[in-house]
Structure formats: C-alpha cells, structure tokens
Amino acid sequence: MALQRRHAQTTATPARAADTGEPRAFEAPVQPPLVPGAPRLTTAQGTLLREITVQDEHGARRLLHIPAERPLTVFVDKRELVTLMTLGACPELLVLGWLLNQRLIADVAEVASITVDWDVGAAAVQTQTGIADLAGKTAHRVVTTGCGQGTVFGDAMDQLGGIRLPDAASARIRQGTLNALLEQMRQRHSIHRKAGSVHGCALFTGSQMLVAVEDVGRHNAIDTIAGWMAMHGVTGADKTFYTTGRLTSEMVMKSAQMGVPIIVSRNGVTAMGHGLAEQLGMTLFGRAANRHFLCYTGFERFDAEPEAQPAPVRVVAG
Template sequence: MTVRLTQASAPLMRSIAVRDEFGAEREVAIPAERALTVFVDKRELVTLMTLGAAPELLVLGYLRNQRLVESVAEIDSVTVDWEVEAAAVATRGGVQRFEEKTAKRVVTTGCGQGTVFGDLMADLDAIRLPPASDPRGRISQATLYGLLDAVRRQESTYKSAGSVHGCALFRQDELLMFVEDVGRHNAIDTIAGWMWLHGVDGADKIFYTTGRLTSEMVIKSAQMGVPIVVSRSGITQMGYELARQLGLALFGRATNRHFLCYTGFERFDAQPEPARPATKE
C-alpha cells in the first residue's frame, strides 16, 4: 500500500545580523529550528523540535522507532502544515493500545532532551543482525576511511551555520542518504522513516552520526537492522553495554584517518597504519 505524504520541507537556515569582536556588523546564517506537533488519528502525541528538512520521513521514523506502529502499511497518510506547525498522521485501522503504549515516557539524553515511549529495553531479544561471518555485516578499514571522506565532502548546514547534528546511511562507502537536524535523534528517525517507507534492508548498511553513541542511538540503529555504527563523537557506558549485547560494531572519535573501535571487533577487517617512527628528543 502507498503512504500518501506531503512534501513540506522548510527552509533550513535564516540570516541574521550580528556584531563581531571588533564591533563590525555582519550577516550570518543560523539553523531555522521550529516546532512540529504530531497528531495520530487526531490525538496529540508529541511536539518535535526540528529543522524540517524531511518532516514526513521524520514522523514515520519516529512512529517506527517508538514502536507505536508495527508496519508502514498501517499508515494511510502523513500531512504536514507549517502554518499550524502540525503533522497529522492518519492510520488505516488505528493504533492498537495507544494509551498503554504512550503511558510511560523516558526522557533521554537527546539534544534538548528526547522522549522514548514505553520500555527502552523492550523487545531487544527480537532484534536480529547479520552475523559477523556474513560479508554484509562487515567493514574494512579502507571502507571506513572512504565513508569518513564522503562525510567530510558533503555540503551541509553545519558547515554554513553550525548548531546541528548530521546522520547518514551508507552501503559500504556509497552515501545513500544524508540528513541534518537540531537533534541527532531526529536525524536518525528521518533516516529510519526513509528506510521504512522504501523497504530498505539494513543488513548491508552502515550508519554514521555526528552525535554521541548513547543507548537511544544504539537501540535505534539496531531496530533499523544496521550492524555497524560510526560516530564523530564518543560513547556512553549504556551505549557500550547495549552494543555488546546486540552485537553491533561501534566506531567513535572517527575523523579523517583516526578512530576508536569500541565494540564488534569481529566485524572489522583491520588494515593498520604503519607505525610512526619514534621522535628524537
């Protein structure tokens, strides 16, 4: 079944006048953060703070990662109207146990504080990732370097205005999708929505984020079926423990040709750099 979507992307930046340390006035760009209140079958669910790059995909991914809807086939339409700052989701048969699923909320470490409905750890045992012996679930050092170079060359809001997080989906070092938002959780939800809408399998994919690897990011990556996650930032203890439990390969502090492999060494085909010569004192 086809999901009917508006195409209501909003301007990602706006220009403002500022004064620098010399007292000179100049014009700079800043991210255009805005509120988007999500209604599901006319019931208010949550208000997301977002840039609005792909709001329909954000809403789809949010519903998927919150486990409020099991199949994209259950969604009839997502209609975004920026004049009223609202996204109206119409389902085909209603959300089963809506009140029960949304009764418990966990405030996460997401930028501006994210929210997860229900038990954060529920259904982890049902997640199946490709084994490390499967070529789809492996990454070489050369591929990792190629991926980081692709991110470096990507035109972005961050380069123009800063203050945003970016997430990307790769097949090896081929960039499939790149999205930025004010919070890394919004960016990963948008990618999850795109995968869900188009039936994209995560087994042979690599997920990249500029944000830190928290429990929320690890769980969402696993729910997308993606076995390898790369971050420009670091990792939390809970993110580390969950990645080990789920069998993910996590790479952090990854910039240029530097990285740390925190978990999932068995998925990594290392090609170590030559040892640097000792410096003479």
C-alpha cells in the first residue's frame, strides 16, 4: 500500500493550539527542546468533531457534536502491524508512543520518520536499521478491554521485571497538590465537555500540567503522552499521570514503562491493575474528583492532609 506524502515533515511536536474557543484534544503548555536524533514527524491532525442531527425523547431535533473516530493502520518498514482507532489529534506521537510502550523500539533515535496520511488512513514508520525479530515480537497479540480496544503484544508484561521506579522518599504527592491537579482537569475546555465519548490523560509535575491528550481510548491517550515524553527527553520519576479511564493492568503497565510512579484516575481500579501496582511499588488514586478520592496502593508516597469529617446529622424525634 503506497502512502501518499501530503504533509511536510518536521522534527517539531505540536505546540499549544491558539485559543479559538474550540476544545483541544492535545495541549502542551511547555515545549522542552527535542532530543538529539528525534525522528521527522508529519503534522496530520484530523478533524476532531463531527456535527450530526439528533432527536430527543420529546421529539425535538437539534444539532450535536460527536468525536470523529477514525482507523489508523500502522506500517513499520512497509510491514503492516496494527490498526488503531483514534481521534487523530496527534497521530504521529500516538504511533511513536505505541512503539515504545510495546517495547518494539527502545529509543526514538531508532525511528527515522513517521508519516501519517489521512487520505489512506495509514501511518508509515521508517526505522534507521529495522526492528530485530519484528515478526516474533508481534506474533502474540492481546486485545485489551475498553473503548477503542488497546493492543498489547505478549512479551510486554514479561519485561516489567526490569523496571525500577523511584523510592517513596523521592517521588511523593501532597493532598493539596492532588486537589489542585483535579481542579485543573475539571476546568479544562475539553472535547469530552463538548462532545463526550472520549477519554483524557495528562502528565503533571506537581500541580503543573505538562501535556494533556484526549482520544477515543485511554490507551491511545497514554501512548501519545509517551511519544511526547520521548521526543522531548522528559522522564517520569517526579511526575504524576492522570486519566479519566479505569486503571487496568494495561494502564498501570504503560505508566510504569514511562517511569511514572503515581497515577490518578477519575474512575476505578481493576484487581489486576491493583496487583501490578503493588508489585511495582506504585501509588494509585481512584474515584478522584471534586476533592474526593481513594488511595488504593502506595500509601507511603502520599502526604495526607485530611479534610474535616462532616458533622453528623442529628435526627430529633417529633
């Protein structure tokens, strides 16, 4: 399948979009310098929203925006690997992060370029010297749960034994910082607020947001953040990862691979995600919104600042 190259290639990653009043699916307020040997990337953002007509229970018709989900087939050195269902905000970073989180590449310098063309719905990855045993590494494919259906290749879980996260003394979070982080995400002018049907992920240093991504699947959003981190040489040891999606084993695994020891979710935690986090020494917060949260694992990293318990309601007998 020939890929039409309709977009100029650049080594730059997308900067924060101008505030036109429209929601942004990708936002990076700070743009650190690129790492040496960063691959050339196109900037092929797709249309994020589609307007349709709906009819409600009262028989009234009105216009409504919905996310513009689309397939993106990934080719590595002309070999087809996978089709990702995505909103398409930053498809090049999504593909790069996906390759890193699947352990198909170890460093961005292994990739010469990533070219995305929405006319054919494909991403062409050109590596510097090829990927050793690509067929063997991708032979066992696991389709994970959730919207958009994530994909994890079989040996990714086996490689977690080599991950070493920072200890509790050097990677911590205060309750006040957690609340500030949650408030920023609540106020963000998001695709979800306008159209729903997407997940959001973000990376923080303390309460400072570095990058935020929305996509139809939480796994796509975290992969895009992984791609951004790798392009800019941003490490995860002192960072906090936020997601609107539930903390499955896949999300915990990818956060660990990015070196991020603290995860905050607006949703809940699965048993496998919980067990994996305990094994790796990670801190998980779930059900986190509006100053409410549950800390599931890694209490030793959390500097609690407990809020006053509400006064009990007295019932006076009549």
